[in-house]
Amino acid sequence: MDPEPRATPDDDTNPLRRLSLDDLRLRTSMKWRTYPDDVLPLWVAEMDVPLAVPVAEAITDAVALGDTGYPAGTAYARALADFARARWDWDGLAVERTAIVPDVMLGIVEVLKLLTGPGDPVVVNCPVYPPFYQFVTHMDRRVVEAPLGAAGRIDFASLERAFRHAAADGGRAAYLLCSPHNPTGTVHDAEELSAVAALADRYGVRVVADEIHAPVVALDAGFVPYLSVPGAENGLSLMSASKAWNLAGLKAALAVAGPAAADELARIPEEVSHGPSHLGIIAHTAALRDGGDWLDAVRAGVDDNRRLLAGLLAERLPGVRYRPAAGTYLAWLDCRPLGLGDDPAAAFLERGRVALSPGTSFGTGGAGHVRLNLATSPELLTEAVRRMAVALT
Incomplete structure (x- = not known):
């Protein structure tokens, strides 16, 4: 060799x-x-x-001050709202409809606890990020697969079959949307996401969007937040700067609710906000504000x-x-x-x-x-x- x-x-x-x-x-x-x-x-x-550099400076400045206590405030949410407005032309990320969570997957777990109960179905588009299976089954929910189409995009016939199956059980069903999709890299467009919202509404399925890769799209591509499309008002999203700025070791993420899901997000237990790292929130905030x-x-x-x-x-x-x-x-x-x-x-x-x-x-x-x-x-x-x-x- x-x-x-x-x-x-x-x-x-x-x-x-x-x-x-x-x-x-x-x-x-x-x-x-x-x-x-x-x-x-x-x-x-x-x-x-x-x-x-802006992230490194923010962390070292905090360490120099001994600013290593518990997280507080809305700086992260405000930075994400500003980023969404500048990058995605989306004004709908309301700071008051956010909650800090330890990371995206643990945030997904907390949100699914709000929307579903033990044994309830969670629909995923396979092949998909392996922790979707691991975390969902470990919290005593059932994974229902809706395979992607041959081009790696959402197959709506497959998705409708999965929604119909999930709704037929009589429980509370959720759909864990990966956007952009991991592993295929597909970036769902506004038409597709609007169709997701309409189909979910028809079958009473709640949409939870994992949008951790949202900032990392090709220079000639655009990202569409799920909560920005018509019909997504009762959806929830998990966002973070961790993938785009390589901050997995600095734990922090945000759960974001559409207007009709705000009351549900407000029920997230207070202790969940203790999970994110204060340094993580400082790092993610600096990335979104100054790392463009x-x-x-x-x-x-x-x-x-x-x-x-x-x-x-x-x-x-x-x-x-x-x-x-x-x-x-x-x-x-x-x-x-x-x-x-x-x-x-x-x-x-x-x-x-x-x-x-x-x-x-x-x-x-x-x-x-x-x-x-x-x-x-x-x-x-x-x-x-x-x-x-x-x-x-």
Whole structure:
């Protein structure tokens, strides 16, 4: 196997090109400590970037002041409302209809507790983010799958069947919408989201939108918040700066209610607000207020990497089917033509020493696929595809 190339720091404005592999291997987070050092990790959704300067300054200033107590106030919600207005032309994010929660998935759990009871159905579009299955089943709800269509978009016939099935049980049903969708990267448009709201209203299904990847869309794409479309007034959304600014270790998120769901969100237990980190809220607030230029540089870098990956696969792994998507920094690769079975990630790890997320963990439709994290340097992405090709020899 060829020696690993080194992504070298330079004066490029692309944050994805600022850290060397040696720098990255000093990290102690999950991405860099789960596998041995000879494995190139392109799996979990951590970005290979330095922290945005406004975020780093906000954290260090707080530490210098000893400002490390309990979270308080509405600064995070106000920053998100301003960001939504500037980025998505949405004025409907009302600070008084928000609640701070520890992170998006724990916020989803708390919201589902408000809307459903034990044994009630929660509809998901598979293949989908694995914690949707884990968290929903651990809180004693039932997952009902509504598979995506062949193009990776919502299949409304499938969704209606799932809603009809969920509503027939007589319980309180919810729909956990992933927007933008993980792992496919699909960015749902306003027409699709309006159709979701209408269908949910017809069957009495409550919509909970996971919009954690909302800021991370292609430069030529636009994101539409679910709560901004007609008919979504009784929906709820979970938002965070964590994915877009690589802040998973600085816990904080916001639950946002539509006008008709405000009273329900107000019933969230007070102790839930103790879960977010005060430093996390400071970091997320700084990111949303002052990290726009950094975010746009990352978005441009991810756009470049989508094009790079498409070219590399065409050259080295032409059997892999890849449709570059407009959202997230994740790539969903259909490896079924390679003949590596249901879990090609296992072969890429064992024979190529590159770690990818196995498609089987994303539910129905994931077998034979892998999810690859594009938020790395072009050099490391190139090396990853080379290793994947080696796994076939």
